Amino acid sequence: MALFEASQLHKRFGDQVVLESVSLAFEEGQLSGIMGPNGAGKTTCFNVLTGRFAPNRGTVRFAGQDITGQSPRVIARLGVARSFQIMNLFNDDTAIDNIVIALKSVRHQAWSVWRDLGRCTQAYEEAAEILREIGLAGKESTPCQRLSYGERRALEIGVALAARPRILFLDEPTAGLGAEGTARLLDLIGQLKQQITIVIIEHDMNFLFRLADKISVIHWGQVIAQGSPAELRHNPWVQRSNLGAMAP
Numbered sequence: 001m002a003l004f005e006a007s008q009l010h011k012r013f014g015d016q017v018v019l020e021s022v023s024l025a026f027e028e029g030q031l032s033g034i035m036g037p038n039g040a041g042k043t044t045c046f047n048v049l050t051g052r053f054a055p056n057r058g059t060v061r062f063a064g065q066d067i068t069g070q071s072p073r074v075i076a077r078l079g080v081a082r083s084f085q086i087m088n089l090f091n092d093d094t095a096i097d098n099i100v101i102a103l104k105s106v107r108h109q110a111w112s113v114w115r116d117l118g119r120c121t122q123a124y125e126e127a128a129e130i131l132r133e134i135g136l137a138g139k140e141s142t143p144c145q146r147l148s149y150g151e152r153r154a155l156e157i158g159v160a161l162a163a164r165p166r167i168l169f170l171d172e173p174t175a176g177l178g179a180e181g182t183a184r185l186l187d188l189i190g191q192l193k194q195q196i197t198i199v200i201i202e203h204d205m206n207f208l209f210r211l212a213d214k215i216s217v218i219h220w221g222q223v224i225a226q227g228s229p230a231e232l233r234h235n236p237w238v239q240r241s242n243l244g245a246m247a248p
């Protein structure tokens with residue numbers, strides 16, 4: 001059984017059907033990619049999978065449990081983390097404080113404990129370890145707004161990892177990154193995929209084809225193609241979109 005499964009999801013906004021019937025399965029330990037044209041419904045799909053919107057029909061299961069229509073908070077607590085196209089960081093706080101605030105051990109504490117965080121060395125050690133994992137060792141005390149754009153994108157992933165999730169959803173992680181930043185992120189996510197199940201929406205096909213174990217193409221509110229990068233290379237739709245050339 002897949003770690004995370006969506007079955008026949010249907011989502012409409014008023015009269016506009018965005019997801020007609022989308023079924024997806026993400027296997028534990030794999031990196032799954034989602035691609036498709038602009039406006040195809042990829043972010044809406046993430047929003048339904050992670051609880052921001054309830055589907056009109058269909059089911060979502062995580063680790064064998066039906067989580068359809070549960071709130072983002074409940075779903076996050078079960079071990080599902082996500083990042084957004086637009087970054088969600090506290091710009092005035094340091095890199096390490098952004099991580100500390102998001103730590104599972106800290107979030108579950110009372111506010112009085114949070115105020116005493118300056119003395120909570122264990123939380124800071126855990127956060128420093130996450131900063132090392134995402135390649136930001138040495139930037140602990142740097143205010144978030146003084147980090148480069150690429151460093152902030154990495155920090156956002158660190159914030160998601162701070163919840164120690166079982167599955168991580170990343171919405172267009174390369175957005176706004178140049179070639180060098182994208183190459184660094186490729187290395188980072190390549191390392192993270194050894195430790196955690198990851199699902200990525202990505203427009204950068206080269207990036208996705210190099211990282212993903214499996215890719216699903218969403219178009220017209222449905223999954224129109226699915227397979228490994230090598231399998232997708234032979235898919236007629238992918239070939240027409242001139243994406244097949246990027247498969248290994």
Ligand SMILES: Nc1ncnc2c1ncn2[C@@H]1O[C@H](COP(=O)(O)OP(=O)(O)OP(=O)(O)O)[C@@H](O)[C@H]1O
Nearest residue numbers: 013016018036037038039040041042043044045203
């Ligand atoms: N909260 C909402 N209310 C109404 N319509 C919405 C809402 N969220 C998304 N939509 C519509 O759903 C459609 C799909 O949008 P979505 O952002 O999911 O596509 P996408 O595939 O992620 O696009 P992109 O690749 O450009 O990010 C769009 O027409 C959008 O306007």
